[in-house]
Amino acid sequence: MTKTVLKGAIxxxxxxxxxxxxxxxxxxxxxxxxxxxxxxxxxxxxEGLTTVYSGWVFRDSFTQAMEMDDFDNPGMLFVDAGxxxxxxxxxxxxxxxxxxxxxxxxxxxGVRAVYPKWNEAAGEVRTLEMQxxxxxxxxxxxEALKYGKGDIVSLEAYISMxxxxxxxxxxxxxxxxxxxxxxxxxxxxxxxxxxxxxxxCHEENYxxxxxxxxxxxxxxxxxxxxxxxxxxxTSAAGRFVGxxxxxxxxxxxxxSSDFVALELYVASRGNGLSVEGVSVxx
Amino acid sequence: MKRIIPITVGVALVATLAxxxxxxxxxxxxxxxxxxxxxxxxxxxxxxxxxxxMETKSQGNCFACHQISAAADIPFHGxxxxxxxxxASRWDETQLRGIVAGVKNTFPDTxxxxxxxxxxxxxxxxxxxxxxxxxxxxxxxxxxQVEDIVAYLLTxxx
Numbered sequence: 001m002t003k004t005v006l007k008g009a010i011x012x013x014x015x016x017x018x019x020x021x022x023x024x025x026x027x028x029x030x031x032x033x034x035x036x037x038x039x040x041x042x043x044x045x046x047e048g049l050t051t052v053y054s055g056w057v058f059r060d061s062f063t064q065a066m067e068m069d070d071f072d073n074p075g076m077l078f079v080d081a082g083x084x085x086x087x088x089x090x091x092x093x094x095x096x097x098x099x100x101x102x103x104x105x106x107x108x109x110g111v112r113a114v115y116p117k118w119n120e121a122a123g124e125v126r127t128l129e130m131q132x133x134x135x136x137x138x139x140x141x142x143e144a145l146k147y148g149k150g151d152i153v154s155l156e157a158y159i160s161m162x163x164x165x166x167x168x169x170x171x172x173x174x175x176x177x178x179x180x181x182x183x184x185x186x187x188x189x190x191x192x193x194x195x196x197x198x199x200x201c202h203e204e205n206y207x208x209x210x211x212x213x214x215x216x217x218x219x220x221x222x223x224x225x226x227x228x229x230x231x232x233x234t235s236a237a238g239r240f241v242g243x244x245x246x247x248x249x250x251x252x253x254x255x256s257s258d259f260v261a262l263e264l265y266v267a268s269r270g271n272g273l274s275v276e277g278v279s280v281x282x
Numbered sequence: 283m284k285r286i287i288p289i290t291v292g293v294a295l296v297a298t299l300a301x302x303x304x305x306x307x308x309x310x311x312x313x314x315x316x317x318x319x320x321x322x323x324x325x326x327x328x329x330x331x332x333x334x335x336m337e338t339k340s341q342g343n344c345f346a347c348h349q350i351s352a353a354a355d356i357p358f359h360g361x362x363x364x365x366x367x368x369x370a371s372r373w374d375e376t377q378l379r380g381i382v383a384g385v386k387n388t389f390p391d392t393x394x395x396x397x398x399x400x401x402x403x404x405x406x407x408x409x410x411x412x413x414x415x416x417x418x419x420x421x422x423x424x425x426x427q428v429e430d431i432v433a434y435l436l437t438x439x440x
Contacts, residue, residue, distance in 0.1 A: 189404060191405045192405060192407050193415070194395045195404075196395075208361045209359075210362055211345065212357075241412065245411070248410060249403075249404070249407040251407075251412040
């Protein structure tokens with residue numbers, strides 16, 4: 001046991017020493033001018049980590065480079081689609097998001113960095129996907145969109161871009177404390193026939209190879225994520241479904257309150273890392 | 283022990299013992315250190331079949347986490363677990379059987395899965411479908427595959 005933990009730690013240090021070298025020559029700088037924080041001291045509420053790293057750090061240089069230039073980042077096409085939706089009237093109200101929220105670069109600046117967040121009127125924690133659907137159904141009179149990929153994630157991408165470069169800063173106390181604790185409990189629960197928890201891979205083994213893939217810390221600051229593998233822009237909940245399924249477990253429903261709790265907790269593990277707008281992963 | 287029984291006798295034994303003597307997952311006798319002294323099937327392990335089961339993703343998938351120099355032709359060895367080079371000089375047959383069948387009896391907190399276990403899971407799934415599964419689940423490895431893998435591991439003496 002101690003042996004493995006030690007070995008994991010050494011491997012991670014070796015990998016991150018490599019990343020550290022990369023930091024000297026090229027950290028995550030977008031379009032040559034916006035520098036993002038991909039490494040930060042772990043927030044004090046996370047016992048199992050001393051430093052937090054963006055998933056970008058663990059990807060190969062080809063994938064890293066795609067995120068460093070908006071012309072090469074396929075996620076930008078979804079941002080454009082999201083902007084169109086933002087300005088397009090929808091539903092029985094005939095209103096567009098922009099009719100109420102105006103210029104997203106002002107009204108949505110900083111929003112992505114604090115989600116999931118408590119909504120006082122609704123008395124619940126909301127992910128950005130939930131809030132978008134709440135505005136669609138309650139304010140636009142439009143139908144709810146399916147979570148995980150597609151239009152809702154394009155809108156999320158457009159909103160997220162308005163916070164690019166801002167540090168993740170989700171609240172974990174006050175009215176969200178119980179939900180956060182539930183998410184933490186889920187994070188350390190070993191599910192499925194493989195009996196693996198999120199922590200088994202993303203806390204104990206980040207920096208290690210699982211087959212051909214280098215494990216990251218499973219942070220959500222990069223979401224929505226464009227995945228080269230399937231050419232799809234995914235939300236955090238969409239990614240969680242796959243990770244739970246891969247433990248040979250019954251997944252939680254993508255729109256379940258369980259995943260809201262997990263998303264809040266996981267987001268809080270990345271407090272201090274930059275919102276990446278839309279990131280690129282393999 | 284049983285491995286030195288001549289093949290013909292072994293084959294004869296399969297017919298009579300395969301059903302009768304196969305130890306079911308809940309009856310595997312782990313000692314206090316996690317070792318299992320009795321063969322799960324009474325049939326000698328086949329090292330070549332063992333390597334195949336280790337490599338196959340839907341079975342052992344051992345290379346997701348382990349590296350073995352003698353199997354360098356298999357692509358992509360992971361680094362989550364230790365290298366298995368020389369594993370037979372660190373553990374004897376009974377200990378290796380215990381590790382492959384139910385590793386948590388040896389390393390309680392390990393991330394390595396229990397390969398011969400069929401129930402007692404949290405949110406058991408139906409394979410990789412993401413849907414609910416019903417316990418007892420089919421074990422990740424069959425009893426004979428456990429024996430085959432132990433036979434292969436015993437070849438890793440350095």
